[in-house]
Structure formats: structure tokens, C-alpha cells
Amino acid sequence: MSFRPHFSVAGVLGALMFGCASFTPSLVPRPWYVQGAVAGISAAFGYGIFVFLAWLLGAASRWRPSATLTRRLWIALACVGVPLVAVTLWLSHGWQHQIHVLTDVSPPVSNAWIPILLLAVTLLLVLVALAKGVRWLVRQADRRLVRRLPNRLAEPLAVLIVAVFLITLSNGLIWRGLVSVANSSSGSLNGTTNHGTFRPVAPERSGSPASLISWDSLGRQGRDFVGLGPDRAELTAFSGVPAKEPVRVYAGLKSADSLRARASLAIRDLRRAGGFDRAVLVVATTTGTGLVDPAAVESLEYMYNGDTATVALQYSFLPSFISLLVDNDSAQVAGRELFNEVYDAWADLPPNRRPKLLVTGTSIGVFATESAFSGLADIRNRTDGVVWAGAPNFSPLHHMFVQRRDPGTPEWLPTYDHGKDVRFASAPRDLRPNGIRWRRPRIVYLQNGSDPVLFWSPQLAFSKPDWLSEPRAPDVSQDMHWFPVVTFWQVTADLPSTYFVPPGHGHRYGTLYADAWAAVARPPGWTAGDTARLRAKIQENEAIREAMALARARTG
Numbered sequence: 001m002s003f004r005p006h007f008s009v010a011g012v013l014g015a016l017m018f019g020c021a022s023f024t025p026s027l028v029p030r031p032w033y034v035q036g037a038v039a040g041i042s043a044a045f046g047y048g049i050f051v052f053l054a055w056l057l058g059a060a061s062r063w064r065p066s067a068t069l070t071r072r073l074w075i076a077l078a079c080v081g082v083p084l085v086a087v088t089l090w091l092s093h094g095w096q097h098q099i100h101v102l103t104d105v106s107p108p109v110s111n112a113w114i115p116i117l118l119l120a121v122t123l124l125l126v127l128v129a130l131a132k133g134v135r136w137l138v139r140q141a142d143r144r145l146v147r148r149l150p151n152r153l154a155e156p157l158a159v160l161i162v163a164v165f166l167i168t169l170s171n172g173l174i175w176r177g178l179v180s181v182a183n184s185s186s187g188s189l190n191g192t193t194n195h196g197t198f199r200p201v202a203p204e205r206s207g208s209p210a211s212l213i214s215w216d217s218l219g220r221q222g223r224d225f226v227g228l229g230p231d232r233a234e235l236t237a238f239s240g241v242p243a244k245e246p247v248r249v250y251a252g253l254k255s256a257d258s259l260r261a262r263a264s265l266a267i268r269d270l271r272r273a274g275g276f277d278r279a280v281l282v283v284a285t286t287t288g289t290g291l292v293d294p295a296a297v298e299s300l301e302y303m304y305n306g307d308t309a310t311v312a313l314q315y316s317f318l319p320s321f322i323s324l325l326v327d328n329d330s331a332q333v334a335g336r337e338l339f340n341e342v343y344d345a346w347a348d349l350p351p352n353r354r355p356k357l358l359v360t361g362t363s364i365g366v367f368a369t370e371s372a373f374s375g376l377a378d379i380r381n382r383t384d385g386v387v388w389a390g391a392p393n394f395s396p397l398h399h400m401f402v403q404r405r406d407p408g409t410p411e412w413l414p415t416y417d418h419g420k421d422v423r424f425a426s427a428p429r430d431l432r433p434n435g436i437r438w439r440r441p442r443i444v445y446l447q448n449g450s451d452p453v454l455f456w457s458p459q460l461a462f463s464k465p466d467w468l469s470e471p472r473a474p475d476v477s478q479d480m481h482w483f484p485v486v487t488f489w490q491v492t493a494d495l496p497s498t499y500f501v502p503p504g505h506g507h508r509y510g511t512l513y514a515d516a517w518a519a520v521a522r523p524p525g526w527t528a529g530d531t532a533r534l535r536a537k538i539q540e541n542e543a544i545r546e547a548m549a550l551a552r553a554r555t556g
Helices: 009-021 032-061 067-102 113-145 151-190 219-227 232-239 259-272 294-303 320-347 364-370 376-382 396-403 486-497 512-521 528-555
Strands: 247-251 280-285 308-313 356-362 385-389 422-425 443-446
Touching: 009 032, 009 067, 009 113, 032 113, 032 486, 067 113, 151 219, 219 247, 232 294, 247 259, 259 308, 259 320, 280 294, 280 320, 280 364, 294 308, 294 356, 294 512, 294 528, 308 320, 320 356, 320 364, 356 364, 356 512, 364 385, 364 396, 376 443, 385 512, 422 512, 443 512, 512 528
Parallel strands: 247 308, 280 308, 280 356, 356 385, 385 443, 422 443
Antiparallel strands: none
16 A cells, blocks of 8 residues: 555645644643644644545536646645744744733743644644545445445445444554553552652551551552641641541542442441541542542641541542543442442431531542432532532533523633522632522532633534633633634643643632632631631642652652
């Protein structure tokens, strides 16, 4: 099989248009290699779409350009394309500088234009070559079928055969290979322990000598959860009065054979550690890797001076987006099993001995926890408050609240039913009294306007979203525009980059948990000044965690 160095004029025009459009701003800053990948993929889609449109036009009109016209079109394309690329690259530096400033990230010194172009062109050529390979396979199949079947049947049947072959190959070989690699790498990482994380000795923690759950079974994120966080001494220093050791219970993938068994084990360990005797009991649903957002838990631990218990379990060690593609049921089953186990044990307690039952989750953890509830009434009947952060677009309850938002309120910060039960917040001011009675129990969704997790959806490829039509969040560029296909790839590329911006932008919520829990479940005597002190403490802890993560990355 060989390919002639032949390209379509229409295809190259489409590649130029889509590739240049990909340099426009999106939600968070992009490293050069991400921009190069987005440009290459977008250009490849533009090439394919315009080749298809040119084919349709030719089939309908039976017109073919002459060699002379084709040559003139190439010259015109070169005269327009080279300046267009140059101007786009020049503008892109300003666009990226703007996004860096909006998200409080130091702007890059240079724009790395040459590496971006090399990566984009290489990726474009590879993808076009793969497309040509598919077309070659279709032609080979058609040549063999046309000997036995009429041409009207042979051609569509050839397309169908190649499509089935490629889908089978992708699912059976390529996809399994990628999943195997992801399982291997993530599984190995799950078995490690981060530098600076040590087995707890306090009986209030899973993995301690007194625990029913072994330290080795917890996984990397579980060991971080029980081995880190404020202890009694730190909490006492913050409050000025003697504190309790917070209860933290976690069941890892290796702690039991099934999700139900893990949830049951977690409840037994929670009961052993005295979790049902605390003022507050928190059900925290993890992300795909098993992460519990530290700020979500420690905010309550500082607020209640350690008189808290938090329980979580691991359902995967894969990054969230891979976990959803491989086994999207596990997250929902985990959310239901854990909450229902906790609720049943909590409901058996005498009403005057029950702790406040709170729920939290971040990212896919929101999707998982929402599955435990049939709707708003169920949340209100079975919890004392909820704080969810960075809900994925496909989270059913969140999606329903957003779609049914009050007229005139934007998608990135909606108001549902005047805020009587559910409120959305991107800043502390959004949680302050607004003249409408906020009934208890209260439900809060934290969502930054620049968080791509909130807005990512396949529909971005085909339709302009409301959040780009309505008034925008203050950290979203006014120069961001919707382009078919291109915007989908831009926001997709934003997903892995969204953790590299400071809290308050992207998928980082940090200090906002302090204000959210103060609004949802503040203890008696808690003041606005206390919330400000807590906000400062969470900010300090977030900075320490970032420094530790950077040090681990540097040392490998």
C-alpha cells in the first residue's frame, strides 16, 4: 500500500480554518504541547469535513475543477494561508496571556510557536494518512465485492465491512491495550505511598493498629486521606480550646472484594472509631483515583474542632474520565452503597443521638453521590446538608437544576427556584443572604466559571452552549467563541490542564469550602470572622500541599 503526496485544496482550506480557530482562547491556559495537539486534531477534522463537503458538491453538480483552476486555487490558498497562520500565531500569544491573567497564572515568556507548529503539522499528517488508509481499505473491499454484487450494493457494503472491522479492532485490540496500559500504570501508582505520608497511630483513623482496615489495602489516595490532615494539636492551635482527633475512615479497593463488602466494612470501622458519636458525620464520595478533596473535609474538622467523622471508599484507581469510559456503573454503585449503609446505621440511632449527616463530593464524586438520591425531596429528607463541587455535565440532578434555572440567570452561575433549597456559588458573596429564605437542609453546588468539567459534553461539537451566549464568568475570556468541532477539542484539552490553576479557577475550589460549610452547617457561635480565619487556614494548607506535590514531582 502506498500513498501519493496528494492533498485536497478543499481539505487544506478546512485544515487551515479549523487549525487557526483552535488557537483562540478557551477556559484555562494551555501548555504548548496541548495547543499543538488541539491544533493538529482540529485541523485534521477540518480537512476531513471539507473534503467530504467538496465530494458532496461534486457529486451533486458533477463539476470538477480543471488543472489550471486547481493550480490557481493552490496559489491563492498559499497567499492567504501563510499570512493567516502568521497572524493567528501572533494573536494567540495575546490570547494566552489574557487567559493566564484571568486565571491568576504567570504568563509564559514565549509562545513556543515552532514546537507548536511542528507538533500540529505532524499530528495532522498522521491523521490524514490514517484516513487515507481507511479509504484505501474501502476501495479494496469494493473492488472485490463489485465482482459479485451490483455497484449500488458493493460500495455501501464495503463501507460497512470496513467500519465493522475498525470498530472491532478499536474495541478488541486498541482499546483493550490502552485500558491495560492505564490499569497497569494506575494500579502500580495506587500501590505506592506518597513521600510524607505515614501510617496513623490514632485509633480514630483507618489503617491504624486499632483499625479493622489494613494500611496496605487502602491505596495511595486512601493512605493520604487517613495519614494526613489536621490532628488534635493543629485543631487546638486553631481554635484555642482542646480539640478531638477527627475520625477518618476509608476502605480501599483491596480492603474487601466488592463495593458492598467495602461499604459494610467501612461502616463497621466507622462504628469502631466512634464516628456515630461525633457532632458531624460526613459521607465523602471519591474521584476516579480514590481522591477525597482535602479542603472539603478539613474545613469541617477545623469548624467543629475535630468533633467530626468522615467516611469514604474507593471504587477505582483510574483517572476519572477513564474510569467512566471503562466502568461508569461503579461510581454510581459506590455512591449508593456507601450512603445507604451510613444512612441505615444513622437512622437506627435515637433521634437525639444522631450526628448531623452531611454529604460531599468533587467532580465524578458528585455524579456518584447523586445516584443515592431520587431527587431534591429525597436529599432534604435524608441529609442535613450537602456541598458538591465541580459537578460533571452529565450529573443528573445538577443537570436538571441547571436546565430548569430561573430565567435570566446564566448557566455558569444559575439560580434554581429562587435559591429556596439549592444554591450555586463561585465566590463567597454567592452564599450570603439575598432576601430569599434559604430553607434547611441546604444544598450547595460550587462551580467556577472556568471549570471545563462543568461544561464538557459531546454536544459542544455541534451546538453553541448557553455559557458562551450568556454573560460570562469574570475569568472567562470575551474572545472565546464557539466553533463547530474545534470548541469540543479545546474544552477536552482543558480537562487535564484545569488542575494547574490556583483555587478559585478551573477545577480548584479550595477556600470556597469554608464559606460553603459555614452556610450549610455552621456550628453554634460560629461567626463571619471565624469563616475568614478558616479561609486563610485552608489557603495556607493548599499552598503546603502544592509545595509537597511539586517537591515529589522534582524528586520523581
